[in-house]
Amino acid sequence: MRISYREAIRQALREALAADPRVFLMGEDVGRYGGTDAVSKGFYEEFGPERIRDTPLSELGFVGAGIGAALGGMRPIVEIMTVNFSLLALDQIVNSAALLRHMSGGQFSVPLVIRMATGAGRQLGAQHSHSLENWFAHIPGIRVLAPATVADARGMLGAALADPDPVVIFEHAQLYNTEDELLDDWHCDIERAAIRRPGSRLSLFAYGGSLPKALDAAVALARESIDVEVVDLRVLRPLDTRTIAESVRRTHRAVIVDEGWRSGSLAAEVMARIVEQCFFDLDAPPLRVCSEEVPIPYAKHMEDAALPQVAKIVAAVKEVLNV
């Protein structure tokens, strides 16, 4: 069945809500409005205002309440409208959700799922367009997921809810309308990265909204008989270092695509691990394709120029291959 990324998340949410009375969805305009990105449209009527809980504009408050509810035996799914707004809740995520288990000597776990939209490309300007996945991926005690495909949009939520610890899911805003065949086996292993396109000459790593760009780049390169492997990192913490290293050991070359800013990026972490583990397997220095180090601008041509694009990825691959 061919469905959208949005519909895949909707199916996952509906399934979770129907299967477990402890699951509820909470966030700004998730209820009556139907969700900013229409992910929960109709759920308010279907599951009622207690379980599809509209909140005031209080990111710190309702994310903290989600943590408390998780401690109290519920399985909350908290939706934050965009990653930029999540900064208002960082205290509760970092200082409570991520720390409680270790700091309490293992007494408390926080089975909380936080979903948020991330990324640029919709001309929403600098305060609605950033990619801060790496900030979250820096923090021990939470799992960070970035579904980039319809199947992962379908499969990751259930896996996240089954995790006894906090999970943050980044849904790239540009992906909601993308469509694909949803195969029967959409279950997702949230320990492992996924090879989306096998190849031999170079490993191209990407996640979230950059994955379709990496795949398009691979298609373009294939037309020039350059066969690259595309690896979807998808689990940003803990990183699946094994899959990353195995791929580089096969191809001996790497390019990492990351919509985050280059300095201190997730791409930097991936590159560091490649260098630590595969230095002598490398035939060329790896390269990164990241966002330019500017606030994401509004004007379309400027926004496009700030982000990783297929042409930049193709150029980086050719540079590493020296072709």
Added chain:
Amino acid sequence: MNAKRKAKAAAGEQPFALRLLADMLRIRRMEEKCAELYGTGKIRGFLHLYIGEEACASGAMHALDATDNVVATYREHGHALLRGVPMDAIMAEMFGKAAGCSRGRGGSMHLFDAARRFYGGNAIVGGGLPLAVGLALADRMQDIRRVTACFFGEGAMAEGAFHEGMNLAALWRLPVLFLCENNLYAMGTALARSESQTDLCEKVASYKVPTLKVDGMDVVAVHEATCRAAQQVRNGAGPFFVELQTYRFRAHSMFDPELYRDKAEVEEWKKRGPIHSFSAQLKAAGELTEEGFLELDAAADSEVAAAVAFAEAAAWEPVGDLLKDVTTRGATA
């Protein structure tokens, strides 16, 4: 006094008034020992003493049921103790030992006890309020009739978390008992220097949450007010806010030179010390003799001595366990 007190006294236990006094003494003696051990280097890090404020925890904790939730701050030794966390486990935690109530990972500011529904031990000012709201929400959604008591200081009332938490609790009519220990100083900043509205109950009233202002140096007044408030919360009337007007006799932490308040002010408040004023009151009423007081004091001293011995003898957590419990499944990075 009230029904709760009578019920407890009738159960053939120590007379309730003496329990209140004994509990204040247990906190006082434990913390005096902690200060001493800090001087010898046995306890390190931050150590925030509650000395002077004992009537708040003592009066309020006895207004709660064993099945209620408690969320506290970084000045929570007394709350943990009266919640039933054994003094041994608290002292071992201060020492950083594996037998501590947080396995030695938390220290003074992060005492936890899942079995006693004691949710810490939060060193982010105001951080406990949203957590308390969530705990209460979980209870409501699961049809559990329970109060979540949330302690915080008046300094927290300048935080966004206070306003967001108060609004959510009031909006959703959640069973949270907000207990503000107003000791007049947010670390070194006096209330009037940090709040445009220094009447805390007025501030809360804008959220349509009922309030009570209580003399936090009077353990009986605290107990009666918190019993009343807790009962209302338990009956489903939504959140309640109690301001406990109190005073910290010691420095904010062991690093505080106390340049921000007059010695005379401290001495003036000490005259209203909760332990000596309550024991004087009990003696005047013929409910306590000097011998009786000394017995309670000696009992507290020996509990402290045993706790110190326990902490001294306790083992350190093996370094090999460092990464344990970062996550349940063990994955860290």
